[in-house]
Amino acid sequence: MARREREDVVIRVQGLRNGFGEQIVHEGLDLEVRRGEILGVVGGSGTGKSVLMRSIIGLQTPLEGSIEVFGENTIGREETEATNIRKRWGILFQGGALFSTLTVSENVQVPIKEFYPGLDQALLEEIAAYKVVMTGLSPDAGPKFPAELSGGMKKRAGLARALALDPELLFLDEPTAGLDPIGAAAFDELTASLQKTLGLTVFLITHDLDTLYAICDRVAVLADKRVIAVGTIDELLALDHPWIQEYFRGPRGRAAVASAERAQART
Numbered sequence: 001m002a003r004r005e006r007e008d009v010v011i012r013v014q015g016l017r018n019g020f021g022e023q024i025v026h027e028g029l030d031l032e033v034r035r036g037e038i039l040g041v042v043g044g045s046g047t048g049k050s051v052l053m054r055s056i057i058g059l060q061t062p063l064e065g066s067i068e069v070f071g072e073n074t075i076g077r078e079e080t081e082a083t084n085i086r087k088r089w090g091i092l093f094q095g096g097a098l099f100s101t102l103t104v105s106e107n108v109q110v111p112i113k114e115f116y117p118g119l120d121q122a123l124l125e126e127i128a129a130y131k132v133v134m135t136g137l138s139p140d141a142g143p144k145f146p147a148e149l150s151g152g153m154k155k156r157a158g159l160a161r162a163l164a165l166d167p168e169l170l171f172l173d174e175p176t177a178g179l180d181p182i183g184a185a186a187f188d189e190l191t192a193s194l195q196k197t198l199g200l201t202v203f204l205i206t207h208d209l210d211t212l213y214a215i216c217d218r219v220a221v222l223a224d225k226r227v228i229a230v231g232t233i234d235e236l237l238a239l240d241h242p243w244i245q246e247y248f249r250g251p252r253g254r255a256a257v258a259s260a261e262r263a264q265a266r267t
């Protein structure tokens with residue numbers, strides 16, 4: 001394969017098999033995520049979207065297969081070896097996963113302290129304050145505890161922490177779940193604008209059709225234990241798979257198309 005092509009693939013998953021006891025979640029799953037794209041990952045509940053993400057970031061050891069991130073294998077790596085790859089990505093887990101006993105600013109400082117111990121406290125606070133503002137939160141949010149924040153603010157704080165180390169690759173697990181439509185649209189806009197400004201590659205698990213239409217360059221569909229299709233929404237719509245047709249052409253899919261068309265007409 002040409003070197004250039006290799007470099008343009010940030011995540012390469014091949015022949016992935018995952019399971020828990022008797023239950024096989026993935027079998028022969030292949031996926032490539034290209035540099036600079038927002039890839040939406042969809043699939044019915046329990047199809048293994050989160051397990052796929054956990055496999056890629058090394059939290060779940062697959063039964064078979066290979067996973068490369070930035071051209072490096074991420075399976076079975078020693079902690080110290082994996083550190084160099086881990087600091088090049090940021091993760092927003094489902095629900096934000098903030099430490100409830102730490103303030104927003106302290107939450108953002110956690111990964112910085114982990115990877116760069118010994119940084120001066122004033123500098124840590126300055127970096128955290130910058131990340132907080134970057135995600136659209138007011139500077140006053142820094143000293144607040146997660147319990148004092150709205151759902152949307154918690155997501156933004158989680159995003160600020162995911163961006164703490166200036167990552168090239170961002171993993172978002174259902175970032176708009178639980179947000180009202182206006183909050184969800186605002187979060188989508190934030191994701192798209194950060195992706196552009198920072199040149200990020202984004203792996204985005206979602207059930208939110210509006211998010212897919214609004215900001216994803218391509219969408220990967222998980223079904224039957226593997227990625228059955230990946231492409232633009234138009235490319236997926238041309239396929240004859242019942243789940244894809246039902247998902248994109250069902251009532252919610254049609255509403256998302258109408259809303260995307262309205263947004264386009266406004267620009």
Ligand SMILES: Nc1ncnc2c1ncn2[C@@H]1O[C@H](COP(=O)(O)OP(=O)(O)OP(=O)(O)O)[C@@H](O)[C@H]1O
Pocket residue numbers: 020025043044045046047048049050051052
């Ligand atoms: N640690 C675990 N132990 C046992 N089974 C697990 C574990 N983690 C996930 N599973 C199972 O693997 C399957 C896939 O789970 P996963 O959370 O990846 O689904 P998902 O596609 O992200 O679903 P949802 O859209 O509902 O979040 C499920 O059947 C789940 O019960």
